[in-house]
Amino acid sequence: MTGILTGIKVVEFAQNAAVPYCGRLLAGMGADVVKVEPLEGDAMRGLAQLAPNEGKAYAVINPGKRGITLDLGSDDAGTVVDALFTWADVALVGFKQPDLLRYRIDDIHARSINSRLIHLTHTPFGPEGPDADVGGYDVLVQGRSGAGFIMNRTENGVPVSTRPAINDFGTGIASALGVVAALRHRDLTGEGQRVDASLLGTALALATPVVNFFEKIDPEAVAQLDEDLKLLQSAGVSFEERRQVYEQRVVPGAGAFRLYFRHYATADGIISVAGLSPGLIRRFHEITGLQTPDRNDPHGAEFNAVVEAADALFRTKTTAEWITKLREASYPCGPYNTPFEAINDEQIRANDFIIDFEHPAFGSYSASGEPIRFGAVPAQKVGPSPGLGQHTREVLAEVGLADNAVDQLIADGVVTSPS
Structure with a gap:
């Protein structure tokens, strides 16, 4: 079966999640992606192990790829690296500068x-500036971008890292977009180029609605808020309480999010509702019979009373009953799944957003499929994640190394290949 990127060859020098997820997306579109791992394997192989050198995190991030091992620090690694660069259309690289x-x-x-x-x-904090050469991970840019201040839940009064690592996977998506755009540029000009991606840039892009500043209205309010938050912190006020102060003053439409765009507990679970337009807000009150509060005072007594009434009302019916009632009135709503419930959700399965794999080392597993599909090209069915060094001989032969040269690299411990 051919995909929209069939014929594009990709070499991936990266571990963990951000850049490897870019490789995963390109593989799903038909590219031939070769993942280059250190001799001991990607660090993700050691997380939630299923078999020797096989872990859950690695398995779900790396389907559809071929895998080789290479000791980049060895004297003879350059021959392999240069052969891979000669062969490839795209290199995905996730190392410090x-x-x-x-x-x-x-x-x-x-x-x-x-x-x-x-x-x-890929650089965690971007290719310029004082931290261009510093290593980093998703949790660090959650904090630095300002997005974590809004998103992170708290534990013992301290923010807790958001999971899943949305900046890692968002960077993978942004990187794939950059690669495809650069390939289009190459089609037009014949030129290759460097494409830069970063966790911090992604975090700020994803936080667009909350990380912004308007000179016309913000300076005085922000200065006062900053002063007040520092005073609260010095007084020992918890992070969660300080965040509430921030949200009450800064977050646009805070009242609407308390009532119309949120999750409610039901008689048997949780339901998600979403209706911020004036028409949907009116419909919410028609369906529920609740009074319409003054949204100019989203934390006043009247608004609080309506929120409490809504909380109580949603607990009177099951999730399924509420979904039926709300959808009959064309009000947006849906189930609130656990991860395992999502895997078997009928709508998710109908679109192959979750697909099944069969791995020779540990059997069947289910993980994310392709987030986009193309009308002219059927979705690419990808295989499971590669075993450690599974395709070393195959790939090195393809990029031009003779069998005896590969044998010598194996003997010298530069690469490995299953016997």
Whole structure:
């Protein structure tokens, strides 16, 4: 079966989630993605292990790829790296800047070998500035971007990292978009180029509605809020209480989110409702019979009373009963699933948003499918994640290394291959 990116060859030098998820998306569109791992494997192989060198996190992030191992620090690794760059249309690289140069996998070296190469370079905090060379992870940009202040739940008065790591996976999506755009540019010009992606840039993009500043209205209010939050912190007021102060003053439409765009407990579970337009707000009150509060005072006594009444009302029926009632009135709503319930949700399965895999080392598993589909090209059915070094011999032969050269690399411990 062919995909929309069939014929595009991708080499991936990256671990963990952000860049590998980009590779996963490209593989799902038909690209031939070769993942290059250290001899001991991607760190994700060790999380929630299912078999030796096989873990849950690795299995769900890396379907559809071929896998090889390579000791990038060895003297002979350069031969393999250069052969892969020559072969590839796209390189996905997730190393700190000093390591890019150390291992000669930086964009300048790569494109000196293959001028048509698209080199996706990932840096946690962006390629410029004082922290350009600093390593980082999703939890760090949750804090630095300001998004965590809104999103993180709390435990013992301290913010807790949001899961799943949405900035990792958002960066994977943004990276795939960048790669496809660069391939289009290459179609037009024949030129390869460097494409930069970062966790911090993604976090700020995802936080667009809450991380912004308007010179016309914000300076005085923000200065006062900053002063008040610091005073509250010095007085020992909890993070959650400080956040509530922030939301009451800053978050647009805070009242609407308390009533019309939220989750409610029902008689047997939880339901999600969503209706922020004037028409849907009117419909909410028609369906529920609740009075319409003054939304200009979203934390006043009247509004609080309506919120309490809504909470009590939704507890009087089951989730299924509320979904039926609300949908009969064309009011947006839906179930609130646990992750395991989502896997078997009829709507999710009907669209192959979750698909099944069969892995030779640990059997069947279910994980995310393709988030987009194309009308002219059927969805690409991808295989499971690769075993450690599973395709080393196969790939190195394809990129031009002779069998005896591969044998020597294995003997010298530069690469590994299952016997």
